[in-house]
Amino acid sequence: xxxxxxxxxxxxxxIMDLSRTDVDEIMELSFDLKSDWSDRRRTPVLDxxxxxxxxxxxxxxxxxxxxxGMRQLGGNTIDLSNLNIGMGTRESVADIxxxxxxxxxxxxxxxxxxxxxxxxxxxxxxxxxxxLTDEEHPCQALADYMxxxxxxxxxxxxxxxxxxxxxxxxxxxxxxxxxxxxxxDFRAACPDAYMPSREYIQWAxxxxxxxxxxxxxxxxxxxxxxxxxxxxxxxxxxxGKEHEHSERVKVFQPYQLNAQLxxxxxxxxxxxxxxxxxxxxxxxxxxxxxxxSIVLDQAExxxxxxxxxxxxxxxxxxxxxxx
Ligand code: CP
Ligand code: NVA
Numbered sequence: 428x429x430x431x432x433x434x435x436x437x438x439x440x441x442i443m444d445l446s447r448t449d450v451d452e453i454m455e456l457s458f459d460l461k462s463d464w465s466d467r468r469r470t471p472v473l474d475x476x477x478x479x480x481x482x483x484x485x486x487x488x489x490x491x492x493x494x495x496g497m498r499q500l501g502g503n504t505i506d507l508s509n510l511n512i513g514m515g516t517r518e519s520v521a522d523i524x525x526x527x528x529x530x531x532x533x534x535x536x537x538x539x540x541x542x543x544x545x546x547x548x549x550x551x552x553x554x555x556x557x558x559l560t561d562e563e564h565p566c567q568a569l570a571d572y573m574x575x576x577x578x579x580x581x582x583x584x585x586x587x588x589x590x591x592x593x594x595x596x597x598x599x600x601x602x603x604x605x606x607x608x609x610x611x612d613f614r615a616a617c618p619d620a621y622m623p624s625r626e627y628i629q630w631a632x633x634x635x636x637x638x639x640x641x642x643x644x645x646x647x648x649x650x651x652x653x654x655x656x657x658x659x660x661x662x663x664x665x666x667g668k669e670h671e672h673s674e675r676v677k678v679f680q681p682y683q684l685n686a687q688l689x690x691x692x693x694x695x696x697x698x699x700x701x702x703x704x705x706x707x708x709x710x711x712x713x714x715x716x717x718x719x720s721i722v723l724d725q726a727e728x729x730x731x732x733x734x735x736x737x738x739x740x741x742x743x744x745x746x747x748x749x750x
Contacts, residue, residue, distance in 0.1 A: 435744055436552060436554050436740075436743065436744045437554060437743045437744070438548040438554055438556070438557075438740070439565055440541065440544050440548055440555065440556075440563075440565075441557065441563050441565060441601075441604075442563065442565045442600075442604035442605045443604055443630050445565075445605075445608065446608075447609075449739075450608055450609065452739055453569060453735045453736055453739045454573060454576070454735065455735075456734075457569070457573055457731045457732045457734065457735025457736075458573075458731075458735075460734045461728075461731040461734075464499065464731065464734075469499075469501075470499065470500060470501075471501025472501065472738060472741075473500040473501050473502040473532070473738070474501035474502070474748035474749055475749030476500075476501070476502035476503075476533070476741070476746060477504065477505060477531045477533075478497050478503075478504045478505075478532065478533040478534065478737070479504070479505050479507060479527045479533070479534045479553075480493055480494070480504050480505065480506050480535045480536075480537075480558070481507045481512070481523075481534070481536040481538065481547070482506070482508050482509065482558075483508075483509040483514065483536075483538040484538070484666045485666065486558075486559075487703070488702060488726050489537060489558045489559065490506065492729040492730040492733055493535055493733055494506070496733050496734040496737060499734065500737065505531070514538075514543065520543050521546055521549075523547075524546065524550035525551070527551060528550070528552055528553050531553055532553055532741070533553050533554050533556065533740065533746070534551055534553050534554070534555045534556070535555075535558045536557065537559045537560075539560065539561050541557070543560075544557050544560055553744075554743070554746075556733075556736060556737075556740070559597060561597060561665070562597055562600060562624070563597050564597045564598045564601050566732065566736065567725075568598070568602045568604070568605040569732040569733075569735075570729040571659070571699060571701070571725050571728070572584060572605055572609060573731060574721055574724040574725045574728040575587070575589075575657060575697070577728070578721060578724065584606075584610070584611050585610035585638075586610065586611065586612055586639075587611045587612060587656060587657070588611075588654055588656050589612070589613055589614070589655060589657040589658075590614045590616065590652045590655035590657070590658045590659065590692070591603070591613070591615045591659045592615075592617075592648045592652065592658065592659070592682045593617065593621075593660045593661055593679060594617060594661060594665065594679070595615060595617040595621050595622045595623035596623075596665050598661045598701050599623050599661070600623055600627040602659065603615060603623060603628070603631045603642060604630060604631050604634070606640060607630070607631035607634035607635045608634055608638060608640075609640070610635075610638040610639045611640055612641040613631070613642050613643070614641075614643040614644075614651035614652075614655065615643070615651065616645050616646065616648040616650065616651035616682060617644070617646065618646060618678050618682065621679075622646075623644060648681060648682050648688060652689075652691040653692075654691075654693055655696055656697065657697040658684060658696055658698060658699065659699035660683075660684040660700055661700065661701055661709065662703065662704065662708075662709055663676060663679040663709050664676075676708060679708075679709065682709070683708070683711065684698065684709060684710045684714055685710070685713075685714055686711065686714055689714060695719055697719050697720070697721045698710075698714050698720040698721065698722065699721055699722065700715065702726055
């Protein structure tokens with residue numbers, strides 16, 4: 428049985444779990460690990476450790492970067508797709524978590540409802556990481572703002588104006604909450620029926636009062652993008668919402684990230700997307716492949732920031748490498 432230091436364990440289920448200090452610590456580790464990686468220095472701090480990866484939805488970036496990240500830290504992963512483990516059908520979520528806990532040092536889960544991720548975190552002593560739920564994508568937001576920090580040459584994004592246009596979804600929630608912690612000027616433009624959830628807006632606004640962040644939620648894309656130094660969008664029909672695609676495409680058309688919308692932003696504004704993109708829908712190819720696009724930097728920083736998250740959680744839980 429793996430001995431977990433459960434009294435100190437933390438999970439990353441939501442950006443709302445984090446304080447500003449937590450974010451600074453994760454970023455510090457992420458930048459250090461990136462620098463070791465750039466210099467081709469090995470960092471086997473989790474030698475022999477294992478992370479279980481539960482996937483109930485498809486993935487390219489998340490699966491690859493968690494697996495590569497664990498290997499670079501000396502550990503390994505076990506990839507559990509729901510086809511095999513049957514969460515909630517073959518076996519209860521709680522029972523799966525209790526079993527994995529006996530062999531795995533960390534658990535990563537990509538699922539639909541946040542309740543499933545919360546159940547895993549509650550039942551396992553192993554630190555649990557949300558790798559996307561219907562409500563949030565915290566690892567994406569950490570990677571995105573790390574990529575921005577690198578581009579801007581500063582870890583201080585205070586006052587940085589960023590506009591998110593499109594669906595007020597999981598990615599939008601995490602970006603907004605992390606922007607609030609970092610004191611950024613975050614604007615979201617979403618159709619009335621697809622606004623971010625009240626819970627996330629309220630949390631972000633409450634944090635903003637302490638950090639000096641500005642949080643604006645509007646249905647007007649031009650208002651959100653005006654003067655923004657980064658413009659971000661995401662797919663209009665997220666995983667699990669594919670059946671709403673045809674109806675969403677009509678509603679979201681005015682929110683397309685294209686050259687016309689970009690003229691309202693600051694000159695040279697970064698173009699951002701978490702990917703996968705549906706070119707010609709939420710983003711046009713000229714913009715996505717344009718000179719100010721940082722979509723691949725965002726994808727790259729999934730690796731660095733998730734290694735930071737893994738080591739941060741492992742340190743708190745007292746997870747040690749095998750000798
Ligand atoms: N951005 C992101 O999470 O990509 P994947 O769905 O491919 O993992
Ligand atoms: N909002 C998208 C993000 C994919 C990484 C989805 O949930 O499908």
